[in-house]
Amino acid sequence: MPMTDVIDGVFAALANSTRRALLARLLEEGDQPVQRLAAHFDMARPSVSEHLKVLKDAGLVSGRRRGRQQIYRLEHEAMASIRDWLAPYELFWRDKLAAMSAVLDEEARAEEEEQTRVEREEPE
Amino acid sequence: MPMTDVIDGVFAALANSTRRALLARLLEEGDQPVQRLAAHFDMARPSVSEHLKVLKDAGLVSGRRRGRQQIYRLEHEAMASIRDWLAPYELFWRDKLAAMSAVLDEEARAEEEEQTRVEREEPE
DNA sequence: TTGATGCGTAGGCAGCTCCCTACGTATCAT
DNA sequence: ATGATACGTAGGGAGCTGCCTACGCATCAA
Numbered sequence: 472m473p474m475t476d477v478i479d480g481v482f483a484a485l486a487n488s489t490r491r492a493l494l495a496r497l498l499e500e501g502d503q504p505v506q507r508l509a510a511h512f513d514m515a516r517p518s519v520s521e522h523l524k525v526l527k528d529a530g531l532v533s534g535r536r537r538g539r540q541q542i543y544r545l546e547h548e549a550m551a552s553i554r555d556w557l558a559p560y561e562l563f564w565r566d567k568l569a570a571m572s573a574v575l576d577e578e579a580r581a582e583e584e585e586q587t588r589v590e591r592e593e594p595e
Numbered sequence: 596m597p598m599t600d601v602i603d604g605v606f607a608a609l610a611n612s613t614r615r616a617l618l619a620r621l622l623e624e625g626d627q628p629v630q631r632l633a634a635h636f637d638m639a640r641p642s643v644s645e646h647l648k649v650l651k652d653a654g655l656v657s658g659r660r661r662g663r664q665q666i667y668r669l670e671h672e673a674m675a676s677i678r679d680w681l682a683p684y685e686l687f688w689r690d691k692l693a694a695m696s697a698v699l700d701e702e703a704r705a706e707e708e709e710q711t712r713v714e715r716e717e718p719e
Numbered sequence: 720t721t722g723a724t725g726c727g728t729a730g731g732c733a734g735c736t737c738c739c740t741a742c743g744t745a746t747c748a749t
Numbered sequence: 750a751t752g753a754t755a756c757g758t759a760g761g762g763a764g765c766t767g768c769c770t771a772c773g774c775a776t777c778a779a
Contacts, residue, residue: 475612475615478612478615479610479611479612482606482607482609482610483606483607483610483766485606485610486603486606486607486609486610487603487766487767488599488602488603489767491599491602491680494684498683498684498687504725504726505725505726505727506724506725506726514767514768514769515768515769515770516725516726517726517728517768517769517770517771518767518768518769520726520727520728521727521728521767521768522767524727525766536775536776538725538776538777539724539725539726539775539776539777540724540725540726540776541725541726545684545687547688547691550684550685550688551688553677553681554681554685556615557674557677557678557681559622560618560622560669560674561674561678563622563669564671564674564675607736611736611737613737628755628756629755629756629757630754630755630756638737638738638739639738639739639740640755640756641738641739641740641741641756641757641758642737642738642739644756644757644758645737645738645757646737648757648758649736660745660746662745662746662747662755663745663746663747663754663755663756664746664754664755664756665755665756665757
């Protein structure tokens, strides 16, 4: 599977607030079964199951059986793929902001020098 | 506008390979007009315009006029909102991996100690 | 074995996405 | 003013999303 399709799936999965909320629950409360996850949402349980399937297909969560329950947990790799995708943009902006702050520092320095000169010309 | 809607828009905008490719062009080649962006895609120019609108609505790009051209450029804030959303998960996994590597280190140390003991018992 | 529980899937419907072509509008060259 | 250029929007169609209820299957308690 091409990398672009993986990223497609991950971003698409995250483009829904219910699914992001499911991830947040798993993050804050740890692994848990569907029932417990579904309890927090004003939505039929099967709909939650479908959301979990989307997250699972995207690689953002995994499920294991425990008796008749299915325990879901966060998976790291898919998240990491987003971070990796984001990295070049972060670098770009880091450099951009660094350059900008260098300019501002230079302006501040020049202004301070100007201020010093003025102060020398207007003593007391 | 609630933060969740902003994030929704950004993730939805990024859940399309054409739009991600447009961002990549802007990243690598800098600000440019629609025409030049559209040239790289096997797609009608108006479709590219629509993708750019999605990116613009999500806050990922901005446009300024130059004569009859519209120059698009990357915008930082929307990207930053993703990074911020991602941060708690990154922290979670950093801790998780740190704990895991501590366990592995401990196992390695124990194993090494065992090895040392064996070596003492079998000198030369 | 029987009934209850936990979960997933089937089927259906309203609304959105992504592409297209046709057209409207602003700007520029002549 | 006239035609060309750069761009956006309108309108439409095929397919996907997100929700629902109904149902099927596996597991557990009694």
